Amino acid sequence: MTDWLFPPAATPSLPIAGSAARYPVRRILCVGQNYAAHAREMGHERAEPFFFSKPADAVVADAADPVFPVATENLHHEVELVCAVGQDGSIIGWAVGCDLTRRDLQAAAKEKGRPWDAAKGFDQSAPCGALTLGVLPDPAASIALTVNGEIRQAGRLDDMVWSPDEILAKARRLWDVRAGDLIFTGTPEGVGPLRPSDKVQAHVGGLVPLTFTMRPR
Template identity: 50%
Template sequence: MSAYVFEPRPVAVVPVEGESRGFPVRRILCVGRNYAAHRREMGGDDRDPPFFFAKPADAVVPPGQDPAYPPRTENLHYEMELVVALKGGGSDVPTEEALDLVYGYAVGVDLTRRDLQTASREKGQPWDSAKGFDDSAPISAIRRWDGPPPQGRIRLSVNGEVKQDASVADMIWNVPEIVSEASKLWRLEAGDLIFTGTPERVGALKRGDRVEGEVEGVGRVAFQVV
């Protein structure tokens, strides 16, 4: 007899480059406004501590699959991001120890129902419906990584036209700082993914658009909005 009243959903898994075993996703945390130009683009210009929001683990869209255009929006936006994959966890992790928790990095797109986000922000309501919907986190395979975090070019194109083009080094809060700050709010665990924020020039997508993104040295993500 099953221990459950119904069979649990399989865990979300992201492939790992060069591995037959996948990376099981426990949770997705995301950092908002972590590039100065994007922060100005969205109406701010400061260096407050990083703020976080979450997506459910099953929002992941692994390589080879295409996200569906979500309901209840007429303004779906792309946000290209470096993603940190954790192999360990803890609470109140010092910045100088934060990289010890990192398994590797991936390339992700934080899809956002911008019209719902704007309405929620104006009313002081949470962003869950704007950020945490089905298929809202397309991602590349994870690349295992030792040493300092990636610092190279981050770019995204839609239908072959470059829309975002910046450098990961331009992040306001770097990877160790982000991991450390997150660990002050949650107990981090192996399997957590952290989307680290997007550069400027976010914009809208429509059904049929082909999206391609890259972080230099990490990998590429590609999908079509269906």
């Protein structure tokens, strides 16, 4: 029996639609600028998608409400299709996620050529809905996000520059992709600010919707 200095943290996990089982999260990989229109709104006319990451414990699951983060005055929403990797290394399920971003910290990091960790990988920065196992219901499904009932983001999954299968293949060139890895596949145009008490609803056609409220800190 291992004599721990202190008890290990619980493994982050996602619920699985229609099942009592849970999906244990090993790590979170994210794709940036995977929708051309979003790349343009961020000032990149012909951007190539790229990877960054969030820690596994950034996941906010089970309809919990994330706390509005410290150290930012410009928190942004980014609705995303999330892929879940299974034991055979393939994509076994899908969920709706939201990449919360401290945009002011990201802008400062970009200006100085520094990493984005504080802008992207902070506590509770990855709200995620329940996982739907199996094939993606519709590769051309809509993806959308509303804030307090107002539509902010709306697009289609087939607007992605890299498809989910291409994302997985590219990720394998960089990492030993394993079961428990989540991949956030990028966001369509329309990203914008969130305020404390804002109610967010995110949808991808055929998947369990994601709903949360930003709790004041």
